[in-house]
Amino acid sequence: MAEDDSGSNKIRVICRFRPISEKERALVSDKQVCEFPNDNRTVIINQQSENGGILNFNYDYVFTPTSRQEDVYNIAAKPIVEAVMQGFNGTVFAYGQTSSGKTYTMTGSDMYDPEYMGVIPRMVSTVFDKIAFINAKIEFQVKVSYCEIYMEKIKDLLDPRRKNLKIHEDRARGVYIAELYEEYVSSGSEVYTLMKIGTDNREVGSTNMNSKSSRSHSIFILTVTQTNSTDYSAKTGKLYLVDLAGSEKVGKTGAAGKRLEEAKTINKSLTMLGNVITALTDGKSTHVPYRDSKLTRVLQDSLGGNSKTSLIITCSPSPFNEAETVSTLRFGNRAKFIKNRPKVNREHTINELKILLSQARDEIAKKDRLIIALRKAMKNSGIAVVDEELLKEEDDDDEEEISQTNDSIIKGSDLYNELIMEIEDLKQKLAEETRLKTKHKIHEEQLEEENEQMRNDHEFIYKQIADLLAKKNLIDIQLREKEDVVEKLTITNEYLQQELNQEIDKKLALQSKLNENQEEMNRFNKNVTQRLTEEKKILEEKFLMQKEKTKKLINEIEKIQRNLKSNLNDDAKLKIIEESHQQVKDRWLNEKKMLVLEINIRVKKIQELQVVIDSAAEKYKALENTMSDGERSLKRRSDTLERSLEQLSLMYHQLATQKSALKVDNQVCERKIVRLNEKNANNEKLIKDQTEKIAKLEQEIMEITKRTTNFEENNKMTIESLRYSTRIKKVIKGGMDFENMFTSKKSLSNSTDSDKNKEEEKDLEGQLLL
Numbered sequence: 001m002a003e004d005d006s007g008s009n010k011i012r013v014i015c016r017f018r019p020i021s022e023k024e025r026a027l028v029s030d031k032q033v034c035e036f037p038n039d040n041r042t043v044i045i046n047q048q049s050e051n052g053g054i055l056n057f058n059y060d061y062v063f064t065p066t067s068r069q070e071d072v073y074n075i076a077a078k079p080i081v082e083a084v085m086q087g088f089n090g091t092v093f094a095y096g097q098t099s100s101g102k103t104y105t106m107t108g109s110d111m112y113d114p115e116y117m118g119v120i121p122r123m124v125s126t127v128f129d130k131i132a133f134i135n136a137k138i139e140f141q142v143k144v145s146y147c148e149i150y151m152e153k154i155k156d157l158l159d160p161r162r163k164n165l166k167i168h169e170d171r172a173r174g175v176y177i178a179e180l181y182e183e184y185v186s187s188g189s190e191v192y193t194l195m196k197i198g199t200d201n202r203e204v205g206s207t208n209m210n211s212k213s214s215r216s217h218s219i220f221i222l223t224v225t226q227t228n229s230t231d232y233s234a235k236t237g238k239l240y241l242v243d244l245a246g247s248e249k250v251g252k253t254g255a256a257g258k259r260l261e262e263a264k265t266i267n268k269s270l271t272m273l274g275n276v277i278t279a280l281t282d283g284k285s286t287h288v289p290y291r292d293s294k295l296t297r298v299l300q301d302s303l304g305g306n307s308k309t310s311l312i313i314t315c316s317p318s319p320f321n322e323a324e325t326v327s328t329l330r331f332g333n334r335a336k337f338i339k340n341r342p343k344v345n346r347e348h349t350i351n352e353l354k355i356l357l358s359q360a361r362d363e364i365a366k367k368d369r370l371i372i373a374l375r376k377a378m379k380n381s382g383i384a385v386v387d388e389e390l391l392k393e394e395d396d397d398d399e400e401e402i403s404q405t406n407d408s409i410i411k412g413s414d415l416y417n418e419l420i421m422e423i424e425d426l427k428q429k430l431a432e433e434t435r436l437k438t439k440h441k442i443h444e445e446q447l448e449e450e451n452e453q454m455r456n457d458h459e460f461i462y463k464q465i466a467d468l469l470a471k472k473n474l475i476d477i478q479l480r481e482k483e484d485v486v487e488k489l490t491i492t493n494e495y496l497q498q499e500l501n502q503e504i505d506k507k508l509a510l511q512s513k514l515n516e517n518q519e520e521m522n523r524f525n526k527n528v529t530q531r532l533t534e535e536k537k538i539l540e541e542k543f544l545m546q547k548e549k550t551k552k553l554i555n556e557i558e559k560i561q562r563n564l565k566s567n568l569n570d571d572a573k574l575k576i577i578e579e580s581h582q583q584v585k586d587r588w589l590n591e592k593k594m595l596v597l598e599i600n601i602r603v604k605k606i607q608e609l610q611v612v613i614d615s616a617a618e619k620y621k622a623l624e625n626t627m628s629d630g631e632r633s634l635k636r637r638s639d640t641l642e643r644s645l646e647q648l649s650l651m652y653h654q655l656a657t658q659k660s661a662l663k664v665d666n667q668v669c670e671r672k673i674v675r676l677n678e679k680n681a682n683n684e685k686l687i688k689d690q691t692e693k694i695a696k697l698e699q700e701i702m703e704i705t706k707r708t709t710n711f712e713e714n715n716k717m718t719i720e721s722l723r724y725s726t727r728i729k730k731v732i733k734g735g736m737d738f739e740n741m742f743t744s745k746k747s748l749s750n751s752t753d754s755d756k757n758k759e760e761e762k763d764l765e766g767q768l769l770l
């Protein structure tokens with residue numbers, strides 16, 4: 001960082017050219033208007049415009065389009081973050097036309113990629129890396145804020161509900177944005193998360209020049225406070241990382257409507273920034289118009305104030321943007337001459353002041369001894385010796401004279417002014433402490449109220465738990481009853497199932513017996529039919545033979561009759577013939593009789609067989625009837641059993657569903673109870689915390705009261721002692737007790753919980769800074 005004899009610090013200006021974009025290539029060509037000599041400090045512009053010529057610009061460093069993010073960081077931003085770690089304020093801001101690479105440089109194209117991450121994430125990592133390696137006796141607090149200036153209004157990007165924030169200024173904090181949300185962070189990843197949240201809340205729009213054009217100036221603030229736990233000295237460095245909205249020629253960007261309004265506001269605020277830079281560097285302006293825009297007001301300390309500042313100007317190398325590039329380079333050229341007055345933001349501690357006081361006392365004692373020695377030497381040298389009284393008077397006179405001389409010396413000196421200022425400071429602190437005390441009291445009352453509320457909540461939750469437990473017990477009982485029923489039903493079901501199986505077995509046995517009978521019957525029928533057929537056949541044959549015989553006999557008879565007719569006269573013959581005829585006839589009749597008898601026997605036999613068949617058929621039918629009855633009854637029984645089984649299954653399923661529903665209920669109840677228990681535990685913890693806080697606050701109030709009394713006494717003493725010597729006693733509040741309250745990390749999601757608390761924290765923190 002360039003530092004001259006007066007201790008002032010010039011702004012470092014770094015110039016970065018991005019590669020030619022596809023659009024520029026398509027619109028114009030690959031040609032570049034810039035050249036980069038090898039000194040890394042110069043850029044030459046070969047103007048392509050009508051009255052073009054060669055322009056030469058010099059900066060602290062010039063980065064070509066092929067530069068890497070890491071190199072830009074190391075040159076442009078790392079020295080600033082190192083200064084912040086020493087307790088200086090630091091600012092890095094990017095300026096350039098729209099789409100020239102400001103956001104690419106500040107945030108990066110990928111915040112998590114080590115190659116493409118921009119300045120802000122790299123600075124954050126450096127801060128935490130440094131903290132990790134610094135002596136353990138140094139305690140750090142890192143806070144992050146993120147806001148944007150959009151259409152001349154400051155919006156909190158971490159808590160977008162906070163809009164139109166105001167800018168304040170005081171001796172201790174310099175220029176600052178009031179009520180800007182500050183999140184305490186303990187790691188880089190936490191900061192990245194906040195950056196992501198803030199970036200998502202940023203106003204971004206699409207223009208002809210940039211599909212993701214930032215339409216606001218974004219300001220990322222990182223505050224690092226370090227406290228030495230041995231001597232309690234503290235210093236605070238504030239880092240401003242500013243990504244300005246790009247200047248744009250509305251004709252080129254095609255801005256209209258809302259975009260046009262935005263562009264006008266952006267260009268206006270950038271003009272104001274230019275005016276401030278001119279006023280700071282032209283050597284004749286008596287007034288710097290910081291208050292003309294929100295941007296210049298916020299950057300007041302960064303431009304010509306208490307800050308070490310780097311400005312990164314970003315440019316396009318394309319002839320398409322030549323005019324804007326030249327304008328940006330001229331802006332950077334003017335900014336080079338801005339001088340800042342950075343100083344370490346230290347806070348004096350009581351211990352440090354005590355040391356200073358004892359040094360002053362030693363000095364005075366030394367001088368007293370010297371005066372006495374001089375007196376003695378004068379006496380010894382024969383210079384008029386004055387008697388004791390006179391000497392005493394003389395001594396008194398001398399002392400008065402010395403005191404008066406001291407007074408006049410002191411009064412005329414800077415020290416006197418400083419002491420007066422410190423007394424003023426102390427008075428302010430007293431007033432502040434009194435205010436703080438009242439505030440603590442109010443806070444305490446609020447905490448007590450909250451405690452009361454929590455106690456009520458606690459009781460309510462206990463009651464809920466008790467109700468739930470009772471409900472759970474009831475459900476448990478119901479569940480057990482249902483389980484018993486289910487068990488009984490299961491047993492009945494099993495028993496019925498067994499019975500059904502037995503019946504089915506019986507049915508199967510009967511069925512096979514029926515089948516066997518059926519087969520036997522078929523066999524029997526077959527045999528009888530066969531026998532009958534055979535006998536019928538024999539009878540038919542016999543009948544035919546008999547018929548033949550009869551036919552023969554008839555022929556014989558006819559023959560005999562014919563013979564008889566021829567021998568009518570022969571009575572004897574006739575008689576013989578008649579006798580023989582009679583014999584034949586008898587024989588034939590006998591045979592006929594026999595045959596008829598036999599036929600009758602056979603018919604009888606057939607009838608008997610028929611009867612047997614019929615009886616067998618009846619028996620079969622009867623058997624069949626008996627069988628189907630049995631089967632039917634068996635079926636009926638089986639159906640009944642199946643129906644009851646179905647009903648049982650249904651019941652079983654219903655009960656099982658009920659049981660699982662009850663189980664779910666039970667689980668829900670159990671979970672509720674667990675949650676309530678957790679909530680309860682949290683509440684108890686909160687109550688404990690709150691009680692501790694109250695106790696702490698009470699103790700603090702006591703301490704403040706004590707300190708106030710001490711302070712008043714000391715103040716008196718300081719004024720008194722000032723009259724007699726240069727000894728002073730400066731009281732500075734350590735404030736570490738409060739820090740513990742602040743360092744408890746709060747996530748952003750919880751941030752909405754208690755805006756009140758945050759305000760109080762901020763007030764308390766303001767107190768700390770004092």
Ligand SMILES: Nc1ncnc2c1ncn2[C@@H]1O[C@H](COP(=O)(O)OP(=O)(O)OP(=O)(O)O)[C@@H](O)[C@H]1O
Binds near residue numbers: 097099102213245
């Ligand atoms: N050095 C670089 N290397 C590669 N690409 C770059 C570089 N700088 C910018 N770009 C690309 O150029 C485009 C515009 O960049 P960026 O959005 O950072 O511009 P900007 O100046 O922030 O614009 P605006 O003011 O409109 O927000 C982006 O796509 C970005 O990735």
